[in-house]
Amino acid sequence: EIVLTQSPGTLSLSPGERATLSCRASQSISSSYLAWYHQKPGQAPRLLIYGASSRATGIPDRFSGSGSGTDFTLTISRLEPEDFAVYYCQQYDSSRRLTFGGGTKVEIK
Amino acid sequence: EVQLVESGGGLVQPGGSLRLSCAASGFTVSSNYMNWVRQAPGKGLEWVSVIYSGGSTYYADYVKGRFTVSRDNSKNTLYLQMNSLRAEDTAVYYCARGEKYYMDVWGKGTTVTVSS
Numbered sequence: 001e002i003v004l005t006q007s008p009g010t011l012s013l014s015p016g017e018r019a020t021l022s023c024r025a026s027q028s029i030s031s032s033y034l035a036w037y038h039q040k041p042g043q044a045p046r047l048l049i050y051g052a053s054s055r056a057t058g059i060p061d062r063f064s065g066s067g068s069g070t071d072f073t074l075t076i077s078r079l080e081p082e083d084f085a086v087y088y089c090q091q092y093d094s095s096r097r098l099t100f101g102g103g104t105k106v107e108i109k
Numbered sequence: 110e111v112q113l114v115e116s117g118g119g120l121v122q123p124g125g126s127l128r129l130s131c132a133a134s135g136f137t138v139s140s141n142y143m144n145w146v147r148q149a150p151g152k153g154l155e156w157v158s159v160i161y162s163g164g165s166t167y168y169a170d171y172v173k174g175r176f177t178v179s180r181d182n183s184k185n186t187l188y189l190q191m192n193s194l195r196a197e198d199t200a201v202y203y204c205a206r207g208e209k210y211y212m213d214v215w216g217k218g219t220t221v222t223v224s225s
Binding site: 032033034035037039043044045046047050051056086088090091092095096097098099100101102103 | 144146153154155156159161165167169203205208209210211212213215216217218
């Protein structure tokens with residue numbers, strides 16, 4: 001079973017700053033299999049990035065994803081007030097199951 | 110409009126059963142793979158199960174043997190039958206449409222509380 005580890009657990013930043021979130025897999029995975037979501041309090045998760053680097057429909061270009069193998073990164077170039085939320089990475093594995101990372105909370109400093 | 114609406118959550122005693130429903134609109138459930146994902150209070154997302162368009166089903170180890178995912182094509186609805194419920198199954202349960210290797214449409218969730 002592939003385990004996804006996200007870091008840091010919490011990121012305290014100010015609006016306008018750059019956020020860099022990490023997702024590390026316990027073994028190498030295809031970039032096609034890596035996605036990112038964010039979730040605001042009381043809401044369902046929303047897809048941000050799929051295939052490690054492709055933005056989902058309607059997602060602004062301040063969000064970008066990168067990485068390969070075991071190390072993946074979500075970058076928010078300039079934080080807007082609505083970006084303060086919890087972010088999850090997710091992978092699909094060859095056993096046709098999905099798993100999530102533990103999440104990174106981006107909070108207002 | 111593509112939409113998913115979950116229902117069927119509630120309070121149930123340990124050892125009890127509950128069936129969740131997820132009604133889809135704007136697309137055909139049987140043409141996509143459909144997932145259940147849960148979130149315990151104050152915790153992260155946890156994948157629960159999937160049913161593929163061909164009918165294959167898969168489960169996370171912590172629900173295997175207790176939960177069953179199914180669909181009714183005539184009602185365009187996904188189900189999750191949950192038996193032998195435990196306190197640790199308490200969570201908001203979301204259904205989500207699968208697209209390739211990710212989930213692109215999510216419902217708002219239904220809350221399941223397992224408590225005596």
